[in-house]
Amino acid sequence: xxxxxxxxxxxxxxxxxxxxNYLKTQSLKQxxxxxxxxxxxxxxxxxxxxxxxxGSEEWNGWQPVAQTLQAADAVILITxxxxxxxxxxxxxxxxxxxDKELGHKPVLLTSVSASIxxxxxxxxxRMTGSKNNHACFIPDHLIFRQSEAxxxxxxxxxxxxxxxxxxYTLHQxxxxxxxxxxxRRSLDGLSEKFPYGM
Numbered sequence: 001x002x003x004x005x006x007x008x009x010x011x012x013x014x015x016x017x018x019x020x021n022y023l024k025t026q027s028l029k030q031x032x033x034x035x036x037x038x039x040x041x042x043x044x045x046x047x048x049x050x051x052x053x054x055g056s057e058e059w060n061g062w063q064p065v066a067q068t069l070q071a072a073d074a075v076i077l078i079t080x081x082x083x084x085x086x087x088x089x090x091x092x093x094x095x096x097x098x099d100k101e102l103g104h105k106p107v108l109l110t111s112v113s114a115s116i117x118x119x120x121x122x123x124x125x126r127m128t129g130s131k132n133n134h135a136c137f138i139p140d141h142l143i144f145r146q147s148e149a150x151x152x153x154x155x156x157x158x159x160x161x162x163x164x165x166x167x168y169t170l171h172q173x174x175x176x177x178x179x180x181x182x183x184r185r186s187l188d189g190l191s192e193k194f195p196y197g198m
Contacts, residue, residue, distance in 0.1 A: 001031060001032045001033055001074065001177050001178065002032065002034040002035075002071060002072050002073050002074075003027050003034070003036075003072060003073065003074045003075070003076060003173070003174075003177070004035075004068060004074075005020045005024055005027070005037045005076040005078065006020075006038050006040065006075065006076065006077050006078060006093065007020040007037060007039045007040060007041070007078050008077060008078055008079040008080070008086065008087045008089055008090030008093065009040065009078075009079070009080050009087060009089070009112075010040065010041055010087055010088070010089045011041060011080075012041055014080065015080065015112050015114065015144075015147045016078045016079065016112050017037070017039055018147075018151055018155075019078055019110065019112050019144050019147060019151060020037045020076075020078055021037060021155055022151045022155045023035075023078075023110070024036075024037055025155055026166055026167065027170050029167070030171045031174040032074070032170075032174055036068070036072075038065070040090065040093060041089075043061070045061070045062065045092060045093065046058050046059070047088075048092055048095045052096065062096060066100070066101050069102065070100060072105065073177040073178075073181065074105060074106045074108070074176065076107070076108045076110055076173070077090065077109055077110065077125065077129075078110045078111070078112060079111055079112070079125070080111070081121050085120065085121060086121040086125055090125075091129075094125075094129050094130075097133040098132065098133055098195065099132075099133055099134040099195060101133065102130075102133040102134065102135040103133065103134040103184065104134055104180055104183050104184045105136060105177070105180060105184070106137075106138050106173055106176035107130075107135045107137050107138065108140075108141065108142065108169065108170075108173045109125050109126065109137055109141040109142075110141060110142040110143070110144070111141075111142075111143050111144070112143075112144045112147045113143065113144065113145050113146075113147060114146070114148060115146065116146065117145070118144070122143065125137070130197075131196075131197040132195070132196050132197055134197070138169075138172060138173055138176050139172075140169045141169075142165070142169055
């Protein structure tokens with residue numbers, strides 16, 4: 001089982017990336033055989049435009065990302081809360097994804113807050129984040145509140161209860177990844193007729 005962790009912050013060396021690296025170490029303890037981190041700051045994808053459909057040169061960098069997504073059995077999306085919203089980079093990323101990359105794969109939504117917030121980006125992503133890419137958001141999510149104190153520099157969680165919550169949620173993600181493989185096999189090719197959600 002391979003998990004791909006997306007750090008959705010546009011900032012360099014962000015808290016979201018720090019959380020991504022923490023979740024990478026924890027994922028490997030919960031049955032995933034491989035865990036990779038994709039940093040949207042480093043990737044610096046262009047914002048969606050019609051050249052994406054026509055294959056213009058500015059989109060050459062997307063194909064390797066798409067292939068990495070296709071190889072993943074599960075995905076973790078991480079966003080900081082900016083003005084109560086998910087980041088433009090993460091929303092843009094989801095616009096680029098189709099069911100070929102995320103279709104019927106389990107996705108864990110995660111938000112990061114320097115204070116006690118973090119709920120609004122989860123609600124926003126649950127409402128619109130899976131419409132055309134057919135991602136399956138698992139029931140639970142994670143909110144890393146007071147994130148700088150919560151995850152230490154050596155990637156340890158300072159809150160035992162929250163650490164247990166992370167372990168449980170990642171175990172849940174792994175269970176969904178195993179179960180949904182059969183779903184994807186049974187729908188292979190059928191969804192091409194209906195690529196967009198209603």
